[in-house]
Amino acid sequence: MGGIGKTTLAKAIYNKLSNQFEHRSFIADIRESWKKGVHQILKRLIDDILQQDIGVRDENEGTYIISSRLKNEKVLVVLDDVDNVNRVKLLSGNRDWFSSRSRIIITTRDEGIFKGVEVDCKYDLKEMDDAQSLILFSKHAFRMDSPPKGFEDLTREVVSITGGLPLCLEIFGSLFCGKESTEWGDMIKKLKKIPRKEVQERLRISYEALDDGQKQIFLDIACFFIGSDKRIASYMWEARKFFPKGTEEIEAIDPSKGGSDGDVYQDEQFKKLTSLRFLHMMKGAKLKGDFKDSVDELKWLRWENCPTKFEVNNLHATELVVLELPHSKINEAWEGWSSFKRSSNFLT
Structure with missing residues (x-):
């Protein structure tokens, strides 16, 4: 790293x-x-x-x-x-x-x-633990090995953001040096959303060193699959070659990043999403209309609290690998099964 x-x-x-x-x-x-x-x-x-x-x-x-x-x-x-x-x-x-x-x-x-070369010894450098991180940050922020009185909780919050990365600890420590405790709150909020440019540039080198497939997996994890079971995600990656993002090449939609429970999604919204491979539906969300030629590449569908009434036509999910229907009250007679059982290799 x-x-x-x-x-x-x-x-x-x-x-x-x-x-x-x-x-x-x-x-x-x-x-x-x-x-x-x-x-x-x-x-x-x-x-x-x-x-x-x-x-x-x-x-x-x-x-x-x-x-x-x-x-x-x-x-x-x-x-x-x-x-x-x-x-x-x-x-x-x-x-x-x-x-x-x-x-x-x-x-x-x-x-x-x-x-590719003959080496006598290898050493894998790990992130700093909490105690080491606190010392390094304090050295740069306060010119001492520990935070002064009144800064203890604020310091631990900043240190937790760094993930034990020395570069972040040094840069953030210098950034907070000399600042009053009243200024720390807003600065911490900004760092949680957007890391310092120096950190982004250094970490981007590691990303650029990945091949195209590895980059796609990295972006999938960062944007959609944090907290997901890695075994389930791997089924989709194994079943899919990787290509860049774009209007017609959008491959993943997660309404949980901006949608709300019970939303209704019409077929027109999916007509140009011919490369869609991951779709996460919010709790109780509904699909309506004719989905012919819309989700033929879909590999993973997560539909929370899926409605018992299926109002979709021509949903041909023949490439489906992972089907998640948590907290749903559907039974074997559910009309939606015909759309998903066209695929013989999905994991329910």
């Missing part, structure tokens, strides 16, 4: 070990630095280790210098925020590039990178 403290931890280790190595280099933010050219990164690495300005004209020259001139050197190298296994190989090469006494530290958001 972005902002969890990988770079900060790597810097702390690097600073602690630096005096044990005459030759060392910390290459920060390789994901972004790579855009400026690989030979620039190679030059930085070589210059740091040899402690002199070495002209590196291209990638081949850079790798040759590292593999030939640094063979017997004991080096400490940190490769920070690596997002591609080939970049690790290009910068650290084989184990015979450096002395066996050397140490290469890699930080990455993608654990899969370690499968």
Whole structure:
């Protein structure tokens, strides 16, 4: 996860070990630095280790210098925020590039990178617990390890929003620093709705690294399925390929985000929703009209307190995977069964 403290931890280790190595280099933010050219990164690495300005004209020259001139050197190298296994190989090469006494530290958001290179030890950095979070936030907000009198409850409320993410704790702590307790209420409400831009930008990198299918699943969870049984959601994802959102490509509707109990939805409202795959009906809501060619792609229907009178024609839910009818008083004679039993693989 972005902002969890990988770079900060790597810097702390690097600073602690630096005096044990005459030759060392910390290459920060390789994901972004790579855009400026690989030979620039190679030059930085070589210059740091040899402690002199070495002209590196291209990638081949850079790798040759590292593999030939640094063979017997004991080096400490940190490769920070690596997002591609080939970049690790290009910068650290084989184990015979450096002395066996050397140490290469890699930080990455993608654990899969370690499968492509030989590593001796992996460490999975976790979020901070409540006690650690409180200390870190307090250091930035109050310049002390705990909140002063009168700020205890407010501080715990802010800390709970961060989810133990060090980046959030630092940014939010600085944001609240020097503010009176009377100002905290409105600021907390805003943070709950919209995180700080710095946090959004850092976390977005993790989202952009996902492939299209993973992004769709992420958005499904964030927008619709928080609190749902993950096993049920997986049935729908397995039965569906993933495509972007759009007017005709809307794939999920959850009236609970803005509807009310007992609403009535007419067929005209669904005519253009030909890609709809998730529909959550509020308690007692009704569907009315002719739904021919409207919900043919529907995979998941959740209809709370479904009415006993079924007023829908041509509802051909042949692709249905999940059917939830909680708190409904329907029986085996319910007219709606004919619409859903066209699908042989749904979970009731």
